[in-house]
Amino acid sequence: MNRSGGMPLREEASHMNRILHILVCLLLTCLLPLHSQAARKSQTAFTSQSSATRRPLAVLNDIKHWSTPDYTRVSIELDQDVVWEAHELGKGGNGKQGRIFIDIKRSRLAMGIKNITIGDGLLKGVRVAQYRPEVVRVVLDTQNIKSYKVFPLSTPARLVIDVRGERPTEISRMEQTLSTPPAPTAEPGRSEVAAVTKRTKSPRKVSHSKIRRIVLDPGHGGHDPGAVGAGGTQEKDVVLAIGLKLRELLREELGLNVVMTRTSDVFIPLEERTAIANKVNADLFLSIHANAAPNHAASGIETYYLSLAKTEKAARLAAKENGTTLEKVSVLQAILFDLMANYKLNDSAHLANDVQKALHKKIHGLHADVRNLGVKQGPFYVLVGATMPSILVETAFVSNVEEEARLKDPAYQEATAEGILEGVRAYISSLK
Ligand SMILES: [Zn+2]
Known part of the structure; x- marks a missing residue:
């Protein structure tokens, strides 16, 4: 085992004990409030x-x-x-x-x-x-x-x-002067990220707005199907289809550099999804999901940003998306504000608002009965640690028979992608 990089662990502990001992002595003798x-x-x-x-x-x-x-x-x-x-x-x-x-x-x-x-x-x-x-x-x-x-x-x-830490100044300066976004570095062994990286090297239209790169995150994948409908529709499949359509639209319409966390049916751990967004220095992070509820009549569109869940329903949904129990979500809630130090709360709420509004408007044009469940907050693991505005979109309920049928329909998937695109467009426009 190579420990040449630092003090051996046991020595380190005794070193710490010595420091603590000295501090305790100082406290006792000087009665000073030392830390x-x-x-x-x-x-x-x-x-x-x-x-x-x-x-x-x-x-x-x-x-x-x-x-x-x-x-x-x-x-x-x-x-x-x-x-x-x-x-x-x-x-x-x-x-x-x-x-x-x-x-x-x-x-x-x-x-x-x-x-x-x-x-x-x-x-x-x-x-x-x-x-x-x-x-x-x-x-x-x-x-x-x-x-x-x-x-x-x-x-x-x-x-x-x-x-x-601090971004080294030479890197910050270099990024400011780049007229096109820098290509993200590929991770060896992750073909889906590498393949996307290769394709994103030459966007068809160069964006000059503050938002140049977006990470799209189709939820679940591989052994994790996400929510499964009564008709057997798996969330992982429909959100990937929507994500791939949205990728094309964001490139074509907004000239954005789009990086996908996955482009095929593979499992990516939640912590890696945000890490990818931070690694490629993304300006926005958008996680795409399909909803599920014990009440099969539940339906509609809702968009989340990271914060304490305000309702039992939001906490239950976070538990489902996190792959954990409600009890563990409450543990996460207790430490959430500490974890949110770098989270762009206001910008994320703003992005969530624009996407929710545009997506509901688009789907409402096709299905007048679609419910607008609004923008909500929840402790979603996949958003923890993201340093850019980041949201999670629940496109429709796979647990609702009617919406499950819609989610499977490529035309509906396309409409959903178009709705999200319009939301991102509105958000970017508002920054100018
Ligand atoms: Zn999900």
């Missing part, structure tokens, strides 16, 4: 400590990361929900290295899990070790960061760490 240097960031859990102790140890299976010049997302993959504690020792910078360490209680490392080197200017790398018999310590060696957030996702369980 510990090792600031505890959070201790959040999906499972209570008492129920966790009865379970076998959680296994840390994998570590993934996505890098941009000012943002890095790390995902720690586990086989069950865990209890953890995150601490920070300095932010790095001025030649000094900082450190974030996360202790995962009642866990062990899977065979072959190795330290990873990142070296993107924010994170030097990630080190892992079995710190105590039942505690895995994950250490992020930071170089020059502003802030970090840790949050849990479920099914499969993982801890996501978002690290933010």
